[in-house]
Amino acid sequence: MSNSAPFQNPMPCVETSQPKITLPKNATDCHCHLFGDMTKYPMMNDPAYLPPAVSVEDYMQLIQKLGIERAVIVHANVYGQDNSLALDVIASAPDRFRAIGLVDESITDAELERLHLGGVRGFRCNLVNQIGLSLDAAKKLGERVKQYNWHTQFLMDVEKMPNLRETFADFPIDVVIDHMGRPVIEQGVQAKGFQGLIDFLKTGKAWSKLSAPYRTSKDPLFYRDIVPFAQALVEAVPDRLVWGFDWPHVNMAPNTPMPDDGELVNQIAQWIQTPTNIQKVMVDNPTRLYGF
Numbered sequence: 679m680s681n682s683a684p685f686q687n688p689m690p691c692v693e694t695s696q697p698k699i700t701l702p703k704n705a706t707d708c709h710c711h712l713f714g715d716m717t718k719y720p721m722m723n724d725p726a727y728l729p730p731a732v733s734v735e736d737y738m739q740l741i742q743k744l745g746i747e748r749a750v751i752v753h754a755n756v757y758g759q760d761n762s763l764a765l766d767v768i769a770s771a772p773d774r775f776r777a778i779g780l781v782d783e784s785i786t787d788a789e790l791e792r793l794h795l796g797g798v799r800g801f802r803c804n805l806v807n808q809i810g811l812s813l814d815a816a817k818k819l820g821e822r823v824k825q826y827n828w829h830t831q832f833l834m835d836v837e838k839m840p841n842l843r844e845t846f847a848d849f850p851i852d853v854v855i856d857h858m859g860r861p862v863i864e865q866g867v868q869a870k871g872f873q874g875l876i877d878f879l880k881t882g883k884a885w886s887k888l889s890a891p892y893r894t895s896k897d898p899l900f901y902r903d904i905v906p907f908a909q910a911l912v913e914a915v916p917d918r919l920v921w922g923f924d925w926p927h928v929n930m931a932p933n934t935p936m937p938d939d940g941e942l943v944n945q946i947a948q949w950i951q952t953p954t955n956i957q958k959v960m961v962d963n964p965t966r967l968y969g970f
Contacts, residue, residue, distance in 0.1 A: 686728045688936065690926040695940035697744055699947050702957050706748040706964035709856070709889045709922025712737055713754060714763045722758035726809070729756060732926050734767055740925065744943050750922070750968055751777040752802060752831070755809060759785075761793060768797035776968040778802050778831050783815050790823060799968045800829040800854065805839075813845075820850040829853060829885070829967070835860045837871035842878035852883055854967070857890040857924070858911060863903045867910045879915040885967055886911060888949055888959065889922035891942075898934050901945070908949035916955045920964050921946065 713719075713729040721728075741749060751764040757780075764777035779798040781790070801823070803816045811819065816830050829852040836859030839845055846853055859875045867873075878884045888908050891901035911919055927937055950956045964970060 684725050684728050685929070687730045687926070687928045687930075689730045690732065691936045691938050694740060694743065695938050697940045697943035699944060701745040701943065701946070702961050704747050704965070704970070705745060705960040706750065706920070706968075706970070707741060707746045707923050707925070708750045708920040708964055708968070709752055709887055710737060710749055710925045711754045711928060712751050712763060712767060713756075713926075714766075719757060719760075719763045721756045722760075725756040726807075727756065727929055729754065729928060730926055734763075737925060740939060744940060748774045748964065748970060749776075750799075750964070751775060753777060753780045754928075755780060755804075761796075761798065764798070765793070765796040772797060773970070776970065780810060781819065782811060783819060785819075787822070790826070794823075794826045794828070798828075799826075800831050802831045802833070805832055805834040806860070807833075817849055824850055827851075827969070831856060833857070833860075835862075835871070836875045837862050837865065837869060840871040840874045842874050842884070843881060846878065846883065849883070852885065852967075853878075854920075855884065855886040857893050858886055858888060858904075858907055860894050861904070861907045863894060863896050867906050872907065872910075876911065876914045879911070879918040882918070885918045885920060885963070886915075887920055887922050888912075890924040890927075891945070892927070892930060892934060892937055893924075905945075905948055909951070912950050912955055912959070916950075916958050917963065919959050920967060921950075921959050 712734050753761050753764050759780050761779045768775040777798045778800045779793050781801045803811045831854040833856045861872050891904035895901040895904050897903045950959050
C-alpha cells in the first residue's frame with residue numbers, strides 16, 4: 679500500500695465553448711476515460727489517482743454539444759482489470775462505442791472472447807509510468823488476440839524509443855501510439871524519435887492518436903507549439919491517424935489550466951487542414967481501426 683494519499687483530480691472545464699467548426703457525420707473521439715458510480719464500479723485498492731466527480735452522462739452531454747457521435751473508451755486504470763464500466767457503456771449503444779481494455783497475462787481465452795464480443799478492440803500498455811504489461815508480455819498477449827484483429831495501445835515517449843520500426847518489427851498485431859508519441863517540444867519535428875514514429879506509421883502496422891497536446895506543450899492555453907507536430911503527421915500519414923479528447927484530462931501537470939474541449943475541437947482545423955483528411959482522421963480511420 680502507498681504511504682501517501684492518491685492525487686485527487688480537479689474537475690474538467692464545465693463551461694465548454696461551442697466549437698466554430700462542424701465535424702463530419704460519425705466523428706469519433708478515440709480517447710476518453712469514463713467513470714461511474716463507485717458503488718457499482720468500485721475502484722481497485724490503492725489507485726494511482728482519484729478521478730474527478732464526473733459521470734458517463736456528463737461525457738454524453740459533452741460530445742453531443744461538440745458534434746461527436748462515436749467514442750472509444752480507454753479503460754481507466756483505477757478500476758484495475760475489471761472492464762465492466764466500458765462494457766456496460768458499449769452495451770447501451772453498441773453502434774457508437776468501442777473500448778480499449780486493461781488485461782494481463784493471466785487472462786483466460788474465454789475472458790478475451792467475452793471482451794471482444796462486448797466491444798473491446800485492444801489492450802493498453804503504459805511504458806511511461808511502467809504500469810501493467812511490459813513490452814514482452816504485450817507481445818505474447820498479442821499472439822493470443824490476433825484472431826480478433828485487436829491492437830496494442832502504447833503510452834510512450836518516442837524520444838526514449840527512437841527506433842520503433844525495429845522495436846516492433848516482429849510484433850504480432852498493430853500498434854497504436856498515444857498522444858503523438860508525447861513529442862519533446864524543444865527538439866522539434868526533426869527529432870529522431872518523432873521521425874522514427876513517422877517512419878513506423880508508414881509501415882502500415884501502426885497508428886497514432888492526435889490527442890492530449892497539453893501533456894507536453896509549453897503553451898498551456900493554446901498549445902501552438904504542438905501544431906507543427908500534428909501537421910507533420912497528417913502530411914506524412916493521414917491514413918494512420920485518429921483523434922481524441924483525452925477527457926476528463928486526468929493527471930495533468932500541476933498548475934496547468936484545464937482544456938476547453940470546444941477549443942480542442944477547433945484545433946482540428948489547424949492540425950488537419952483539408953476536408954478529405956478530416957474525414958479520414960475523424961471517421962474513416964476509426965471505422966477501420968475499431969470496427970464500427
